[in-house]
Amino acid sequence: MKKLTFGILFCVLSTFSFAENQKTVSIEKDSIYFTDTSYSKLKKGVKKKDLKKIQNENLRDMAYKLYHNTYDAEYRVASYKATPSSQALAKELKIGYGYSQYENITGVFLEAGEAVVLISNLQDKEVQLFIPYWMRKPDVGIEPTKDPNGWGLHKQVIPLKEGVNVINVERSGNCYIHYFDDEPETAPIIKAHFLTGKVNGYFDASIHDNSDWNRLIDRAVSPILDAKGKYIQVAYPVEWFKEYTYNQGVELIANYDKIIFSEYALMGLDKYNKIPTNHILARVNFNYYMFRDGDGVAYLGDARTMKMVATPSIVIMGDPCWGFSHEVGHVLQMEQLTWGGMTEVSNNIYSMYTAEVFGNGSRLLAQDNYSRARKSIIESEPKISYLQDPDVFNRLVPF
Numbered sequence: 001m002k003k004l005t006f007g008i009l010f011c012v013l014s015t016f017s018f019a020e021n022q023k024t025v026s027i028e029k030d031s032i033y034f035t036d037t038s039y040s041k042l043k044k045g046v047k048k049k050d051l052k053k054i055q056n057e058n059l060r061d062m063a064y065k066l067y068h069n070t071y072d073a074e075y076r077v078a079s080y081k082a083t084p085s086s087q088a089l090a091k092e093l094k095i096g097y098g099y100s101q102y103e104n105i106t107g108v109f110l111e112a113g114e115a116v117v118l119i120s121n122l123q124d125k126e127v128q129l130f131i132p133y134w135m136r137k138p139d140v141g142i143e144p145t146k147d148p149n150g151w152g153l154h155k156q157v158i159p160l161k162e163g164v165n166v167i168n169v170e171r172s173g174n175c176y177i178h179y180f181d182d183e184p185e186t187a188p189i190i191k192a193h194f195l196t197g198k199v200n201g202y203f204d205a206s207i208h209d210n211s212d213w214n215r216l217i218d219r220a221v222s223p224i225l226d227a228k229g230k231y232i233q234v235a236y237p238v239e240w241f242k243e244y245t246y247n248q249g250v251e252l253i254a255n256y257d258k259i260i261f262s263e264y265a266l267m268g269l270d271k272y273n274k275i276p277t278n279h280i281l282a283r284v285n286f287n288y289y290m291f292r293d294g295d296g297v298a299y300l301g302d303a304r305t306m307k308m309v310a311t312p313s314i315v316i317m318g319d320p321c322w323g324f325s326h327e328v329g330h331v332l333q334m335e336q337l338t339w340g341g342m343t344e345v346s347n348n349i350y351s352m353y354t355a356e357v358f359g360n361g362s363r364l365l366a367q368d369n370y371s372r373a374r375k376s377i378i379e380s381e382p383k384i385s386y387l388q389d390p391d392v393f394n395r396l397v398p399f
Helices: 002-033 057-067 086-093 210-219 238-244 249-267 303-310 318-331 346-357 369-378 392-396
Strands: 077-080 104-110 113-120 128-132 155-159 163-169 173-178 190-194 202-204 224-228 232-237 280-285 290-293 296-300
Touching: 002 057, 002 113, 002 163, 104 190, 104 224, 128 163, 155 163, 173 190, 173 224, 202 210, 210 224, 210 238, 210 249, 224 238, 224 249, 232 238, 232 249, 232 303, 238 303, 249 318, 249 346, 280 318, 290 318, 296 303, 296 318, 303 318, 318 346, 346 392, 369 392
Parallel strands: 202 224, 232 280, 280 296
Antiparallel strands: 077 190, 104 173, 113 163, 113 190, 128 155, 128 173, 224 232, 290 296
């Protein structure tokens, strides 16, 4: 049975590989009508009658639209710059790895099956297409916190090459150009053209307003909407944006940016002009209330949690403000302040500062940690080091 299953799988993969190669060759033959390998602009002198010779139906249809200036290239065709790698940032800022791996949002939703992506100006750089499974949930009957597949973000990773990329999408999803470089200033700007797929769009606070936000929510074809500000990147379910953030996209992203900036200011990155261009990602998950991992900050995709993190006025108040600052604090945790016993302490220095910035008051005062710390550390017999106190908030007191 196993041999038969393997044989069938091998035949399916071989058939797809053959079809993929055939389609690639077919599209490559038609490159003579376009200015570069992104196939996004017709060469001067190309006549309408020439376009009839294009073999691939999608390419031919697109070429006709280019000819008549009716092709809607927004999101489908875009240029992408390299972003500093996590390794480069970690070395420069003396922090760990935790910035977004999904920097170059495409705004394109690829359905499961065959897709065609056209790339130009790669110049031998290593670039991949990421299709994360944002909405992955534990199997039925599995306790979310004990998911054998873990809490992390799963994804399909597809290497991209110059020219024609005929790919097999395993699961439908939003896609991202994964393009990082230790020297981004000198890295080439690449162009990607999604010949297939649906446009979902994404919200960019630097160019969009709340009318754009509402339009993106109303027209979304994906269950997830991407949004980004100056420092934050968000990937939350459309249903909760519609419920809690309608008409308030600008405000939500601005408040997230303010929180992150307060931590940058405390680090001295603003003063010394060291704020990175990279974003910190906040995403949905279906395993646990709130955590941070190598992909950023993750929030549980239920109504209660999403209300707290998708409502602009709530994000900067009380526990939601503390919690986000705490998890972002893990991303920005500096090596110099994170020795043994400080993992859940040095990040809370950020939380304390940010809570004060937004007028939320001192959590240590509210919890009476100053007197409790004095009793357990200074007045106890035998006396202990503050790092021996089991209460992480007591450990925060000396700072």
